[in-house]
Amino acid sequence: MNQDKQARREISISFTRHIVLVVIIVSFTPMIVVSGIILDQYYTSYREKLYAHLNEMVHKHTQNIDGFLTERLNDIKFLSQTCGDDQLINESVLYEKLVLLQRNSGNVFEDLGIINEAGIQIAYAGPYKLEQAFYAEEEWFQEALQHQYYISDVFLGLRSRPHFIVSVRNVYQNERVLLRATINFEAFNALVENLRIGATGFAFIVNQKGKYQTRPHYDLIQNAPSYLQVIKKAEQKENGVYVGTVSDVFRNKDLIFLAAPLKNEDWMLVFQQEREDAYEDLKRTQIIAGIIIFVGALMIVLMNLFFFHKAVGRIAEADKAKEMMNRQVIETGKMASVGRLAAGIAHEINNPVAIMVEEAGWIDDLLNDGDFDECKNLDELKNSLKQINTQGKRCKDITHKLLSFARKTGSKLEQIQINDTIEEVIGLFDKSTYSRISFELNLAEELPPIYGSRTELQQVLLNLVNNAVYFLEKEGGTIRIATNFDNDNVFIVVEDNGPGIPKSNLERVFDPFFTTKPVGKGSGLGLAICYGIIKRRGGEITVSSAVDAGTSFEIRLPLGGQDQSSDNRPLPPESIPA
Amino acid sequence: MEDRPTGSPQKIKLLLVDDEKDFVEVLTKRLKSRGFDVTAAYCGAEAIQALRKVDFDVAILDLKMEDMNGLEVLKIFKKMYSDMQVIILSGHETEQTVREGMEYGAFEYLSKPCEFEALVRTLHDATSAANT
Numbered sequence: 125m126n127q128d129k130q131a132r133r134e135i136s137i138s139f140t141r142h143i144v145l146v147v148i149i150v151s152f153t154p155m156i157v158v159s160g161i162i163l164d165q166y167y168t169s170y171r172e173k174l175y176a177h178l179n180e181m182v183h184k185h186t187q188n189i190d191g192f193l194t195e196r197l198n199d200i201k202f203l204s205q206t207c208g209d210d211q212l213i214n215e216s217v218l219y220e221k222l223v224l225l226q227r228n229s230g231n232v233f234e235d236l237g238i239i240n241e242a243g244i245q246i247a248y249a250g251p252y253k254l255e256q257a258f259y260a261e262e263e264w265f266q267e268a269l270q271h272q273y274y275i276s277d278v279f280l281g282l283r284s285r286p287h288f289i290v291s292v293r294n295v296y297q298n299e300r301v302l303l304r305a306t307i308n309f310e311a312f313n314a315l316v317e318n319l320r321i322g323a324t325g326f327a328f329i330v331n332q333k334g335k336y337q338t339r340p341h342y343d344l345i346q347n348a349p350s351y352l353q354v355i356k357k358a359e360q361k362e363n364g365v366y367v368g369t370v371s372d373v374f375r376n377k378d379l380i381f382l383a384a385p386l387k388n389e390d391w392m393l394v395f396q397q398e399r400e401d402a403y404e405d406l407k408r409t410q411i412i413a414g415i416i417i418f419v420g421a422l423m424i425v426l427m428n429l430f431f432f433h434k435a436v437g438r439i440a441e442a443d444k445a446k447e448m449m450n451r452q453v454i455e456t457g458k459m460a461s462v463g464r465l466a467a468g469i470a471h472e473i474n475n476p477v478a479i480m481v482e483e484a485g486w487i488d489d490l491l492n493d494g495d496f497d498e499c500k501n502l503d504e505l506k507n508s509l510k511q512i513n514t515q516g517k518r519c520k521d522i523t524h525k526l527l528s529f530a531r532k533t534g535s536k537l538e539q540i541q542i543n544d545t546i547e548e549v550i551g552l553f554d555k556s557t558y559s560r561i562s563f564e565l566n567l568a569e570e571l572p573p574i575y576g577s578r579t580e581l582q583q584v585l586l587n588l589v590n591n592a593v594y595f596l597e598k599e600g601g602t603i604r605i606a607t608n609f610d611n612d613n614v615f616i617v618v619e620d621n622g623p624g625i626p627k628s629n630l631e632r633v634f635d636p637f638f639t640t641k642p643v644g645k646g647s648g649l650g651l652a653i654c655y656g657i658i659k660r661r662g663g664e665i666t667v668s669s670a671v672d673a674g675t676s677f678e679i680r681l682p683l684g685g686q687d688q689s690s691d692n693r694p695l696p697p698e699s700i701p702a
Numbered sequence: 703m704e705d706r707p708t709g710s711p712q713k714i715k716l717l718l719v720d721d722e723k724d725f726v727e728v729l730t731k732r733l734k735s736r737g738f739d740v741t742a743a744y745c746g747a748e749a750i751q752a753l754r755k756v757d758f759d760v761a762i763l764d765l766k767m768e769d770m771n772g773l774e775v776l777k778i779f780k781k782m783y784s785d786m787q788v789i790i791l792s793g794h795e796t797e798q799t800v801r802e803g804m805e806y807g808a809f810e811y812l813s814k815p816c817e818f819e820a821l822v823r824t825l826h827d828a829t830s831a832a833n834t
Contacts, residue, residue, distance in 0.1 A: 471766075474793025475722050478815035482728040485818045489735055520815050527795070 132440070140436045144428050151424050159417050163410060170406045178321070178382050179365050182395050185319050185327065186365075186384040192315055193275055193387055196232065196307055197290045199225055201273065203236075204303045209296040212247060212303065213238055219249035225305070234287065234306040239265065241300045250306065252283050264289060268302050275387060278309065278337045285309065288337070313338045316393065322404065325397030329386060337391055355383045355392065369399065455634075459655060462636050470523035477523075481516035484509045525649040526636070539573040540581055542614055542681075546605055549585040553593065560600030561593060568607045574614050574681050580657045584665075585618070587650040588677050592620040594641065595675075599623075612683055613663075619676035625669040633667055713739040714829050715756060719749040719775065720764040720791070729762075736822055746770030750778055758786050760828045762821075763808075765792035765799055773802055780807045787828035791816060 203212075203221055211217050218236050225233045235250020243260025259265040264276040268291040278288045291304040316338040319327035329337035334352050351370065358368030358381070366383040378399040383392050400407070488509045496502055550563050592603045599622070606617045625633060632638045634655040639648035658665040662682045669675040716738045720726045723744060730740045741756065743749035746769050749761070761779060765772030776788055790803045793814040800811045809828045812821060 471794050474814045475725065478793065479722065479725045479728060481815040482725060482732065482818065486728050486732050489732055516815055524813075 132443075136436050136440055139439075140432050143435075144425075144432050147428050147432070148425060151428075152421065155417065155421065155424075159413070163413060166409065167406060170403070170409075174402060175367060175382070178380075178395060178397075179361060179363070179367070181319060181321070182327070182365055182382045182384050182393060183363050185316070185395075186386055186393050189315055189329070189386055189393060192312070193290070196229070196305070197273055197275060197292075199229065199233075200290050200292050200303055200305050204292040204294055209238060209294050209301055209303070212236075213296075215247050215249055215255075218247050222249040230311070232308050232311045234308045237304045237306075239302045239304055240296075241269070246301070254282060257282055265302070268304070269293065269300060275390075277331045277335065277390075286339075288312070319395060321395075322397060322401045324401040325395065327393060327395040329391050329393050331391050332389075351394075352392065355381065355394065358383075370396075456659065459634070459652075459659070462652075463656065466526040466636055470526040473519060473523050477516050477519045481513060484512040484516070522647055522649070525647060525653060537575060537577055540576055540578050541571070541573050542581065542607055542616060543567040543571050545578065545581050546585060546607070546616075549582060549589055550605070552586070553589070558593060558597070561596050562602045564602055564604040566604065566606040568609060571607050571609055571614060572683055574683060576661050576681065577657075580661070584654045584657050584679070585616075587654050588618040591650065592618065592622065592675070595622040596620055601674075609683070613680045614683060616679040616681070617676060618679075619674060621674040624671040624673050625667070625675055626671055630667060630669055634665070713737055714760060714825065715739045715741070715758045716825065717741050717743060717749060717752055717756075717758040717761040717786075719743045719746070719761060719767070719772075721745055721767040722764070732818060733822075733825075738825070746772070746775040746778075749775055750782070753779065753782055753786070757783060759832060760787045760789065760809075760825055762789050762791050762825075765790060765803070766794050773799070773806060776803065776806045776808060785832060787832050789821075789824055789828055791821070 203225070207217070207221065212221065218238070222233060222236045225236070235248065235252065235254070237245045237250070237254065237257075238247040239245045239259055243258055243262070243265055245254055245257040245259065248255045248257070262279075262281070264274075264279060268274040268276065268289070271291075272293050274289075274291045274293070276288045276291075278286050280286060286309045287306050288309070289304045289306050291302045294301055294303060316327050316329055319325075326340070327338075328340040330352060331337055332352070354368065354370050355366045358366040360366050364384060366381075368381060370379050370381060371377075372379050379396050380399050380402050381394055381396040383394040385391070386393050488506070490496070491502065491505060491509070496505075499505070546565065546567065550565070553561075553563070589603060589605075596603065601621045603618070603620045605619075608615045608617075629638075629640065634651050635648075636652040637648040638652075641648075655665055658679055658681070664680045666678050667675065668678070714737070716733060718726055718730060718733070718740055720729075721744055726742045726744060730742050733740045741752050741758070743752050746767050749763075752758075753761075763772050763776060763779075767775075772790065772792065776790070779786060779788055784807075787809040788807065790799075790808045790811045791814060792799070792811075795811070795813040803811050809831065810824050812824060
């Protein structure tokens with residue numbers, strides 16, 4: 125029994141596990157797939173938007189910076205064209221023009237100078253003492269001399285501060301002269317520094333040789349020329365912006381960059397940002413989504429476990445109920461078969477017993493005729509015949525009891541007050557004869573009457589009380605009878621505190637011919653008849669017992685009272701063998 | 703063995719129908735000793751044959767016979783000769799057979815094994831009921 129329970133428990137646990145696993149897989153697979161697709165789509169769209177945004181920013185800044193440079197060049201061009209070198213060579217005029225330029229363009233211009241072909245600054249207006257400065261050796265000077273208009277790279281120069289110049293070449297007194305203006309580095313740098321995104325996104329300008337033309341936020345790229353190569357290898361968008369990623373091995377960071385050519389491709393405006401920083405928002409969203417998915421998954425698992433635990437509990441209950449019902453069906457079937465068999469036997473025995481009894485009667489008739497009066501054993505013969513008759517009657521009793529267990533009786537159905545019937549039955553037991561036995565009645569007040577056969581109910585109660593009395597007779601004891609009811613049923617309990625029934629016999633007590641009484645004391649049919657009667661009336665009789673503690677019979681009878689004998693009749697008359 | 707004197711001057715003509723030969727024989731002997739004029743029949747057909755020849759006062763009829771159901775025989779008896787009283791004596795008592803037997807006009811339903819004196823009493827009751 126315990127093994128059975130254990131096995132059932134194991135099956136139930138493995139069943140729960142299996143189902144939970146299946147449901148988790150079934151619900152998680154789409155969830156994971158959908159979440160994956162959504163996150164991927166989100167990543168793609170975020171990336172596209174991010175790059176589109178950066179692209180536009182870089183493009184705009186490129187245009188701004190290009191515009192700034194062109195404007196500055198135009199300023200100088202205009203100055204050159206409107207004033208002419210002969211005027212500008214006059215330093216006070218030059219100074220005047222510088223002030224004017226500074227006023228118009230917000231101190232972008234630091235100074236102005238005229239440099240002759242030999243590289244000597246022949247006129248200068250500005251804060252530094254650069255009159256007669258010599259630039260012949262300077263790279264920018266040589267380049268500027270080659271070009272009509274020129275914008276230099278950033279260099280330190282004589283003033284030892286980063287700056288760059290814009291220059292216009294003119295011819296003055298058959299000699300090439302340069303009108304040069306120095307652009308305030310800070311003002312220019314501010315243009316690029318404006319482009320700041322997130323914590324690590326910043327822009328800088330680098331020339332073709334890889335030299336920074338603005339101050340980078342930090343010296344990120346140690347080997348700028350190779351960085352420039354990386355940029356040029358990267359994917360180039362429609363508007364000429366290079367987009368790609370590069371790894372900063374020194375800080376172990378991945379960087380994204382966007383680079384756009386400036387100043388006729390002499391320079392490159394580069395925007396870079398740490399990848400982690402650029403995708404910060406995405407990461408945050410992914411973490412939130414991850415938490416939501418995790419919480420959702422956790423809920424699914426918990427709900428699954430909860431519901432399946434409940435479902436398995438219900439299944440187990442249903443199994444139990446089913447098993448109980450099966451047992452009842454088997455029991456009923458067994459009783460029906462036994463009933464059929466009993467009835468068949470009873471009928472078959474009736475005929476030979478009748479012959480036997482009649483033959484004995486015939487002998488008795490003959491003896492009574494007086495012919496055998498002289499026979500010395502006449503009395504013995506007569507005694508024997510009497511004994512045959514008695515035993516014949518006993519046989520008849522048994523077969524009649526068998527039949528009453530097996531088939532519908534002709535009892536009259538009426539409204540019966542169970543409490544009254546119980547009192548009637550108890551009244552049959554003479555108090556003086558059974559002085560060692562006490563009866564305790566605990567009868568429910570206002571017990572509703574049931575519809576059934578009074579004689580049958582009497583028979584049932586009498587059988588139960590008789591049994592109890594039989595087992596209590598020796599040692600004495602108490603027989604308790606209680607009644608109770610609910611909306612549909614009436615319950616009768618007959619219990620005693622006698623020796624009890626051993627477990628091995630408990631399942632057999634309702635079987636016909638099962639008795640523990642000595643031969644001749646009990647036919648073993650009493651409880652079988654009780655069982656048959658209660659079942660026929662749509663009720664139930666159960667027994668519980670413990671050795672040395674007593675026995676309790678519980679009867680449930682439906683209030684409506686139903687006669688099931690027609691459905692359940694073990695022995696239809698036509699099937700009775702001749 | 704001689705017949706015992708009975709209360710009635712004329713012997714009661716009795717038809718005993720049962721397929722248990724031994725039972726018929728012993729009962730015939732006992733009933734004859736009580737003054738009944740017993741004719742034995744061992745099956746339904748034989749009983750019907752006998753009734754064609756003699757008007758019996760009373761019949762004892764078994765229900766389960768090999769050739770015919772006793773209730774069928776009872777119906778035929780009642781059709782052929784409704785004055786004859788029929789007592790069913792059967793080992794196969796069920797509520798249904800008792801009810802049907804009585805419905806078809808049986809005088810009494812006795813179950814085997816039956817007390818002989820009770821049977822004789824019932825036979826006399828049946829004949830006196832028929833005569834009144």
